[in-house]
Amino acid sequence: MSVSVAFDKARGEQRAALVGYLPAGFPDVAGGIEALRAMVDAGCDVIEVGLPYSDPVMDGPTIQAAAQQALERGVRTSDVLRTVEAVAATGTPTVVMTYWNPVERHGVARFAAELADAGGAGLITPDLTPDPDVAGAWIAAADEHDLDKVFLVAPSSTEERIAMTTAACRGFVYATAVMGVTGARATTSDLAGPLVGRVRAAVRQQGSGLPIGVGLGVSNGDQAAEVASYADGVIVGSAFVRCLLDHPDDRAAGLRALTVLTEDLAGGVRRA
Amino acid sequence: MSTHVERPTSYDADERGWFGGPETGWGGRFMPEALVAALDELTAAWQDAMADPSFVAEFDTILREYAGMPSPLYHAERLSQKVGARILLKREDLNHTGAHKIRNVLGQALLTKRMGKTRVIAETGAGQHGVASATAAAYFGLDCTVYMGAVDTRRQALNVARMHLLGAKVVPVASGSATLKDAINEAMRDWVASVDRTAYLFGTAAGPHPFPSMVRDFTRGIGDEARQQCLERWGRLPDAIAACVGGGSNAIGLFTAFLDDAEVAVYGFEPGGEGVDTPRHAATIHAGAKGVLHGARTYVLQDADGQTIESHSISAGLDYPGVGPQHAHLAATGRATYLPVTDDEAMAAMALLSRTEGIIPAIESAHAVAGALEVARRLGEERGPEATVLINLSGRGDKDMGTAIEYFGLGDPDKVTEEPVGEPGEDLQGERG
Numbered sequence: 001m002s003v004s005v006a007f008d009k010a011r012g013e014q015r016a017a018l019v020g021y022l023p024a025g026f027p028d029v030a031g032g033i034e035a036l037r038a039m040v041d042a043g044c045d046v047i048e049v050g051l052p053y054s055d056p057v058m059d060g061p062t063i064q065a066a067a068q069q070a071l072e073r074g075v076r077t078s079d080v081l082r083t084v085e086a087v088a089a090t091g092t093p094t095v096v097m098t099y100w101n102p103v104e105r106h107g108v109a110r111f112a113a114e115l116a117d118a119g120g121a122g123l124i125t126p127d128l129t130p131d132p133d134v135a136g137a138w139i140a141a142a143d144e145h146d147l148d149k150v151f152l153v154a155p156s157s158t159e160e161r162i163a164m165t166t167a168a169c170r171g172f173v174y175a176t177a178v179m180g181v182t183g184a185r186a187t188t189s190d191l192a193g194p195l196v197g198r199v200r201a202a203v204r205q206q207g208s209g210l211p212i213g214v215g216l217g218v219s220n221g222d223q224a225a226e227v228a229s230y231a232d233g234v235i236v237g238s239a240f241v242r243c244l245l246d247h248p249d250d251r252a253a254g255l256r257a258l259t260v261l262t263e264d265l266a267g268g269v270r271r272a
Numbered sequence: 273m274s275t276h277v278e279r280p281t282s283y284d285a286d287e288r289g290w291f292g293g294p295e296t297g298w299g300g301r302f303m304p305e306a307l308v309a310a311l312d313e314l315t316a317a318w319q320d321a322m323a324d325p326s327f328v329a330e331f332d333t334i335l336r337e338y339a340g341m342p343s344p345l346y347h348a349e350r351l352s353q354k355v356g357a358r359i360l361l362k363r364e365d366l367n368h369t370g371a372h373k374i375r376n377v378l379g380q381a382l383l384t385k386r387m388g389k390t391r392v393i394a395e396t397g398a399g400q401h402g403v404a405s406a407t408a409a410a411y412f413g414l415d416c417t418v419y420m421g422a423v424d425t426r427r428q429a430l431n432v433a434r435m436h437l438l439g440a441k442v443v444p445v446a447s448g449s450a451t452l453k454d455a456i457n458e459a460m461r462d463w464v465a466s467v468d469r470t471a472y473l474f475g476t477a478a479g480p481h482p483f484p485s486m487v488r489d490f491t492r493g494i495g496d497e498a499r500q501q502c503l504e505r506w507g508r509l510p511d512a513i514a515a516c517v518g519g520g521s522n523a524i525g526l527f528t529a530f531l532d533d534a535e536v537a538v539y540g541f542e543p544g545g546e547g548v549d550t551p552r553h554a555a556t557i558h559a560g561a562k563g564v565l566h567g568a569r570t571y572v573l574q575d576a577d578g579q580t581i582e583s584h585s586i587s588a589g590l591d592y593p594g595v596g597p598q599h600a601h602l603a604a605t606g607r608a609t610y611l612p613v614t615d616d617e618a619m620a621a622m623a624l625l626s627r628t629e630g631i632i633p634a635i636e637s638a639h640a641v642a643g644a645l646e647v648a649r650r651l652g653e654e655r656g657p658e659a660t661v662l663i664n665l666s667g668r669g670d671k672d673m674g675t676a677i678e679y680f681g682l683g684d685p686d687k688v689t690e691e692p693v694g695e696p697g698e699d700l701q702g703e704r705g
Contacts, residue, residue, distance in 0.1 A: 053578075053579065054448060054579040054580040055448070055453060055454075055457055055565065055566070055580050056457070057303075057304060057457055057460045057461065057464075057566075057567075058304050058306075058461075058464070060461070061447075064447060068447070068448070071579065076577055077577045077578075100302055100564050101563045101564040101565065101572070101574070101578040101580075102577055102578035102579070103578070104563060104564060104569075104578065105561075105563055105574060105576070105577060105578030106577070106578065126304055127302050127303055127304055127564075127567070128302060129301075129303070129305050129308060131288075131301075133288055133290065133294040133300065134300055134301065134302060151305070152304065152305045152306075153305055154304070154305045154306035154308075154309075155306075156305075156306055156307075156308070156309040156310070156467070157305055157308070157309065158309065161305070161308065161309075165305065176304075176305070176306060178465075179306055179464060179465055179467065179468075
């Protein structure tokens with residue numbers, strides 16, 4: 001199921017969608033599935049399942065620590081797909097966020113087929129831009145299986161690249177609000193608003209209605225409300241991961257913290 | 273003699289950074305969109321600079337007057353006698369800061385100044401690139417931060433001290449395997465957040481376009497000089513050239529001048545660690561698989577899920593699970609031959625070169641010596657003592673003395689050394705011609 005279903009529903013309710021991220025296999029595969037389902041129950045509209053990777057260029061220390069923990073416990077690509085299947089079964093659109101090498105190693109066509117079979121919506125690819133010589137194989141495989149292709153734009157993107165990226169995206173476009181890695185921040189970025197404005201202009205020109213999600217830095221309902229005032233989706237990762245990292249020996253407390261945070265953020269996207 | 277000759281080869285990348293074309297798929301740019309503008313800016317600045325005679329002349333002057341280029345091409349006569357072929361050593365160990373690395377960083381730092389940026393960051397494994405970067409930053413008056421795996425800061429403490437003395441900030445990286453690859457990840461994260469004022473002095477001919485080609489441009493003086501020196505002194509090209517390959521900057525620096533000389537055999541020697549049939553090695557081309565690491569498609573040591581496997585080498589400078597994409601291309605096309613050399617073979621070559629020529633090489637370079645001696649023996653048998661093998665002696669061994677002390681059991685001040693280092697009974701004598 002494409003994430004556009006969730007974005008359309010949120011638009012219908014005149015609010016932004018809440019997109020929540022956790023890496024698969026964290027704290028373990030079953031625990032990760034349980035945590036993601038808790039986030040669904042508490043109000044996430046779209047789920048991002050991270051594929052833990054040994055060399056995450058865009059991740060800050062919080063997400064890297066979680067991914068590292070998952071890898072040390074032996075999480076495999078097959079576990080990621082299993083997680084997707086379990087979360088997608090709730091009816092919530094579920095995308096995988098992954099660095100490129102694990103997909104290439106798995107086989108691009110095979111990965112796309114298995115992701116589609118698992119009920120996954122598509123991929124967010126932080127180190128794969130839609131330049132044809134780089135992403136050609138993925139774009140072809142995604143199109144074959146009708147999967148979402150979520151590429152990133154950044155404050156440093158030129159107008160030309162924003163236009164190219166939005167034209168290549170399906171599902172939504174991921175606007176990175178800051179020049180920096182993932183991680184909760186005390187204040188939201190002043191770069192996000194202008195970036196969304198530029199992306200909105202490109203989307204309007206293309207007449208596609210492609211939703212714009214903003215990520216990197218949001219950790220509470222007030223920040224979510226602020227971002228939701230100009231974006232179609234609010235993407236939260238590190239703050240969710242932090243809930244579980246802060247309760248390493250008490251899973252129930254971690255899940256409670258996740259639920260409380262999700263409800264706060266879901267309230268935020270509704271009061272913008 | 274000019275230290276830099278801009279001349280394309282048949283093995284260069286296309287304008288998007290693909291070696292052998294995007295269909296073949298070596299190189300390219302697999303990077304976050306946030307860095308694309310910076311990489312485009314860098315590409316334009318590098319191409320503009322290389323086409324500007326004043327930049328090339330300034331680079332040439334700095335290399336000559338500050339860094340000691342051209343480095344000599346030395347005929348290692350006693351070593352030659354041992355193997356029955358002529359061994360030539362390109363003495364990059366005599367450069368300022370003791371390695372070929374200074375060429376690359378002076379080039380990149382000069383480019384940084386030209387681009388108007390005030391801060392540089394770098395990653396380092398053995399510390400050579402970190403020291404060279406700190407040196408270049410001091411020379412040009414730039415702020416400098418060096419990322420180094422926490423494992424490496426411990427095993428290369430002397431180089432950490434050097435960097436501090438030169439005014440650089442050294443950040444130990446404890447994530448992942450806490451070695452070079454993790455230092456690269458951390459440096460890239462810094463770069464994403466500070467790209468408007470910061471240049472990333474990439475330490476090897478790997479990474480996203482334009483780094484593999486740009487680093488090659490700044491290091492190709494090694495081969496350009498060696499080729500000219502060889503022709504002037506012996507009136508002919510060598511039969512074979514050899515270099516060690518971790519990321520592969522010294523190797524590509526040597527190889528480039530000879531790639532279109534079909535009669536010159538090209539050898540790269542990879543760190544075979546404790547053996548390529550064990551899990552403890554860093555022989556990326558020999559044992560890796562095609563994949564994407566640090567922004568380029570190349571050979572990568574990886575598991576079935578595409579997770580990078582931790583590499584091992586007795587040389588921190590070669591301890592990297594990837595390799596520059598041009599080397600992948602040269603290996604795939606058969607233009608260059610890449611063979612593994614074990615830790616023990618490299619250490620034996622380190623001792624041998626020290627004893628026969630009075631030159632203590634870096635352990636990196638000792639890998640090249642070990643592998644090249646086998647090539648020389650074979651060529652000597654086939655073609656006689658005029659057969660010539662040119663080895664890039666990419667760095668000096670001072671920084672590796674801690675490892676050598678431990679490996680050979682040296683350095684106890686209360687111990688009288690009765691037996692010199694070397695294989696028991698090995699004849700290391702020979703007369704200088």
